[in-house]
Amino acid sequence: MTNTATRERPPEVAPEREGALAGTRALIRFILRRDRIRLAVWIAAIAGSVVLFAASLPQYYTEASQRQARAELMENPGLRAIAGPGYGLDDYTFGAMIAQEFLSWTAIFVALMSFLLMVRHTRAEEETGRAELVRSAVVGRHAQTTAALTVVIAANLVIGLLVGLGLGSSGLDDVPMGSSLLFGAALASIGIVFAAVAAVTAQVNEHARGAAGLSGAVFAFFYLVRAAGDMREIGGGVLSWLSPIGWAQQTRVYVDDRWWPLLLSFALAVVLVVVALRLSARRDFAAGLVQPRRGSPTGSRLLSSPLGLAWRQHRTSVMWWGAAMLAFGLGYGALAGEVERYVADLSETVQEWLEEIGGETIIDSWLAVLALMVGVTVAVFAVLAVLRPKSEESAGRAEPVLATAVSRGRWLGSHLAVALGGSVLLLLLAGLGLGITASAALGDASVVPRLVGATLAYTPAVWLTVGVGVALFGLAPKATMLAWIVIAYAGFIGMFAELLGLPDWTMDLSPFGHVPLLPAVGMRWTPVVVLTLIAAALVAVGLAGFRRRDLTTTA
Amino acid sequence: MDTAISISGLVKTFGSTRALDGLDLVVETGKVHGFLGPNGAGKTTTLRILLGLLRADAGQAAVLGGDPWTDAVELHRRLAYVPGDVELWPTLTGGEAIDLLARLRGGLDRARRDELLVRFDLDPTKKGRTYSKGNRQKVAIVAALASGAELLLLDEPTAGLDPLMEVVFQDVIRRLRAEGRSVLLSSHILAQVEKLADEISIIRLGRIVQTGTLAEMRHLTRTTVEALTAAPVTGLEALAGIHHLEAEDGRVRFAVDGEHLNAAIKHLSGFGIRGLTSHPPTLEELMLRHYGDELAETGDER
Numbered sequence: 040m041t042n043t044a045t046r047e048r049p050p051e052v053a054p055e056r057e058g059a060l061a062g063t064r065a066l067i068r069f070i071l072r073r074d075r076i077r078l079a080v081w082i083a084a085i086a087g088s089v090v091l092f093a094a095s096l097p098q099y100y101t102e103a104s105q106r107q108a109r110a111e112l113m114e115n116p117g118l119r120a121i122a123g124p125g126y127g128l129d130d131y132t133f134g135a136m137i138a139q140e141f142l143s144w145t146a147i148f149v150a151l152m153s154f155l156l157m158v159r160h161t162r163a164e165e166e167t168g169r170a171e172l173v174r175s176a177v178v179g180r181h182a183q184t185t186a187a188l189t190v191v192i193a194a195n196l197v198i199g200l201l202v203g204l205g206l207g208s209s210g211l212d213d214v215p216m217g218s219s220l221l222f223g224a225a226l227a228s229i230g231i232v233f234a235a236v237a238a239v240t241a242q243v244n245e246h247a248r249g250a251a252g253l254s255g256a257v258f259a260f261f262y263l264v265r266a267a268g269d270m271r272e273i274g275g276g277v278l279s280w281l282s283p284i285g286w287a288q289q290t291r292v293y294v295d296d297r298w299w300p301l302l303l304s305f306a307l308a309v310v311l312v313v314v315a316l317r318l319s320a321r322r323d324f325a326a327g328l329v330q331p332r333r334g335s336p337t338g339s340r341l342l343s344s345p346l347g348l349a350w351r352q353h354r355t356s357v358m359w360w361g362a363a364m365l366a367f368g369l370g371y372g373a374l375a376g377e378v379e380r381y382v383a384d385l386s387e388t389v390q391e392w393l394e395e396i397g398g399e400t401i402i403d404s405w406l407a408v409l410a411l412m413v414g415v416t417v418a419v420f421a422v423l424a425v426l427r428p429k430s431e432e433s434a435g436r437a438e439p440v441l442a443t444a445v446s447r448g449r450w451l452g453s454h455l456a457v458a459l460g461g462s463v464l465l466l467l468l469a470g471l472g473l474g475i476t477a478s479a480a481l482g483d484a485s486v487v488p489r490l491v492g493a494t495l496a497y498t499p500a501v502w503l504t505v506g507v508g509v510a511l512f513g514l515a516p517k518a519t520m521l522a523w524i525v526i527a528y529a530g531f532i533g534m535f536a537e538l539l540g541l542p543d544w545t546m547d548l549s550p551f552g553h554v555p556l557l558p559a560v561g562m563r564w565t566p567v568v569v570l571t572l573i574a575a576a577l578v579a580v581g582l583a584g585f586r587r588r589d590l591t592t593t594a
Numbered sequence: 595m596d597t598a599i600s601i602s603g604l605v606k607t608f609g610s611t612r613a614l615d616g617l618d619l620v621v622e623t624g625k626v627h628g629f630l631g632p633n634g635a636g637k638t639t640t641l642r643i644l645l646g647l648l649r650a651d652a653g654q655a656a657v658l659g660g661d662p663w664t665d666a667v668e669l670h671r672r673l674a675y676v677p678g679d680v681e682l683w684p685t686l687t688g689g690e691a692i693d694l695l696a697r698l699r700g701g702l703d704r705a706r707r708d709e710l711l712v713r714f715d716l717d718p719t720k721k722g723r724t725y726s727k728g729n730r731q732k733v734a735i736v737a738a739l740a741s742g743a744e745l746l747l748l749d750e751p752t753a754g755l756d757p758l759m760e761v762v763f764q765d766v767i768r769r770l771r772a773e774g775r776s777v778l779l780s781s782h783i784l785a786q787v788e789k790l791a792d793e794i795s796i797i798r799l800g801r802i803v804q805t806g807t808l809a810e811m812r813h814l815t816r817t818t819v820e821a822l823t824a825a826p827v828t829g830l831e832a833l834a835g836i837h838h839l840e841a842e843d844g845r846v847r848f849a850v851d852g853e854h855l856n857a858a859i860k861h862l863s864g865f866g867i868r869g870l871t872s873h874p875p876t877l878e879e880l881m882l883r884h885y886g887d888e889l890a891e892t893g894d895e896r
Contacts, residue, residue, distance in 0.1 A: 248684075334690065334719055336687065337718070338689065338690040338691075338693030339690075342690055342697070343697040344698070347694075348694060352683065438677055439675070439680070439695055441645075442670060442747075443700075444671040444699050590642070
């Protein structure tokens with residue numbers, strides 16, 4: 040393959056000066072046109088949720104003493120790892136609280152938006168071959184990367200501005216406009232750095248998925264680096280200063296309002312962009328800097344049944360989910376010892392809500408809420424897993440398998456087995472995680488089986504969401520995505536029904552509303568058995584429907 | 595049993611589109627049957643019905659003596675399929691995909707698998723997402739040909755292969771036929787079918803418009819003859835079945851209907867033939883007979 044390094048263009052079309060960037064402006068307009076909805080959704084979702092969550096803070100913390108109790112929790116290194124380094128804990132104003140607790144999780148979403156959009160408009164375009172058409176026109180070598188960077192950086196600046204203006208005009212005490220704009224800038228700095236990171240990973244990896252995955256790994260690495268620094272001491276340690284997320288937090292926004300740490304982020308972004316452009320000049324079109332890994336020339340014994348294939352396809356996801364659920368359980372279980380003190384200082388609404396759950400102690404009620412969260416979260420995995428057959432069918436990968444001596448029931452059943460079995464495994468891991476640290480914190484070993492039981496009690500409800508997915512897949516394959524509705528509804532009702540005082544029947548519509556809130560209340564078998572039967576019926580309906588219908592085929 | 599596939603009156607509609615409109619087709623055991631037609635004629639739909647992936651709306655189809663819908667799993671142990679658009683699992687290597695598909699069918703001939711990998715020059719260690727279209731097709735071809743299947747259903751199997759690989763493919767198919775396997779080979783690449791097929795069916799708008807051996811079909815069509823003669827040819831235009839006659843001192847070129855070929859050659863021999871070439875009708879010409887009306891409508895100059 041010959042390179043385009045010495046390509047010459049007619050000067051009247053693209054002057055030498057802008058050679059490598061020729062066409063950037065047109066590409067920017069194209070990206071904006073193509074992603075006008077996607078960009079708007081990202082921006083509105085991120086900026087909107089930050090401002091709305093901030094605006095809801097006074098509802099939970101009516102007194103300064105309640106915020107101060109929250110600040111004391113930050114002495115727990117585990118919470119600092121999740122949140123931030125901990126500034127202004129002596130006087131935990133709303134501003135200090137927003138800076139400490141909002142920046143880190145919002146960072147996840149701005150980084151995610153940034154690197155997904157970057158990869159989408161650079162490596163993904165190259166991989167699909169669409170960029171080949173574009174690059175054959177009067178478009179410079181760096182135009183696509185530059186155009187994508189411009190759009191993503193602009194999106195981050197818009198988010199930063201909206202968040203700053205929104206917070207600044209929210210009327211919260213101790214949240215002035217100037218500091219709020221710094222908060223927005225700190226947020227944007229994280230997104231911009233990870234846009235630049237993705238500009239580099241898009242050069243390194245030949246495949247869009249790989250490039251996005253590598254960006255995600257870089258983000259996780261820097262997140263953990265700052266978490267380690269923040270855990271070591273209140274205010275952050277040396278490691279906190281080795282991460283762009285740490286720099287954003289070290290602005291000490293709303294407390295000291297330092298702008299200068301953002302210069303570090305800016306410098307890093309510039310360096311990364313230069314590296315990305317240099318790398319892209321060195322490589323061939325559509326090639327990566329890293330050769331794709333080779334694999335086994337023969338199929339292992341595992342790959343001799345549909346179940347083996349299904350497991351192979353789901354196993355990475357099961358492992359990550361398993362690790363995440365275990366970590367979630369361990370992390371939250373460790374807080375069990377401090378919950379009572381913390382909740383006592385919270386607003387009455389929250390306390391009433393927890394009391395209504397009916398636990399003997401606040402701790403039991405709180406653990407029951409955690410178990411419900413685990414149940415709904417695992418259902419997300421279950422739906423993702425049960426949607427797999429649909430994507431296999433649409434992608435044309437079901438056809439070759441079903442053309443072998445594999446019946447439709449066996450093929451679909453294999454994916455079902457992973458979805459159903461994987462859900463049980465994840466519920467078990469989350470329950471174990473909760474139990475291990477909670478029993479340590481409370482000094483009561485009996486907590487372990489109680490919490491494992493509490494999470495496993497959600498098995499039938501999770502299975503029912505799987506059943507809905509299978510039934511849709513079998514009877515109305517085009518509507519399979521509707522399987523998400525069960526979770527969306529359950530999540531909404533589970534979190535807000537009691538808080539908003541919705542009538543009881545709204546709870547009854549959600550399968551998760553029928554699961555006994557262990558360990559706060561005793562076990563009731565009837566709803567669990569009924570849910571299991573409904574799930575089984577839905578699965579049977581789905582299998583029967585799939586056996587009867589035409590395979591949806593491409594072309 | 596002497597028929598591998600027999601189909602009669604097959605109908606399949608998708609919404610308002612009638613993809614198959616009373617299709618009849620018979621594939622004899624141990625024969626390579628060419629299934630020719632342009633894109634959208636219904637070739638893939640037919641194959642998918644034969645695989646039990648789609649359900650026919652009307653008509654009968656029997657594959658290896660069984661019903662393709664109700665006996666799908668049992669039949670699939672005895673047949674192998676190469677789809678027209680091969681999609682592989684992005685994270686599985688080609689070798690893993692071959693083994694998986696072959697095992698799901700009931701086993702594979704490892705020696706033949708390895709031989710085919712070499713002959714098709716396929717690297718089995720690359721991941722599915724890194725293969726080109728041609729290499730994905732090779733994966734499916736190796737998986738199908740390495741099995742001991744009695745019947746092969748091949749949907750434009752070499753559309754993405756280069757000419758060298760196509761020769762390898764033809765060679766392997768001939769060997770399978772010698773072993774007594776039956777093949778239904780769908781294609782719009784006419785030269786390929788011409789080289790391999792014992793019998794040919796031409797499908798158009800969901801119906802078979804013509805079926806038979808290549809020789810039978812050729813008999814019904816014109817042969818192009820070009821001759822160099824010692825003396826200028828005269829009187830040819832008076833014979834029946836002669837078309838497009840062109841003559842210039844000692845060289846003559848014309849097309850002749852199959853049934854009048856003998857008379858034309860006899861006539862030519864009277865002028866002292868010094869050189870003679872004749873072209874049997876190509877499959878393009880066979881196809882054009884059935885698509886002529888469309889071509890006329892679209893103003894095609896061929």
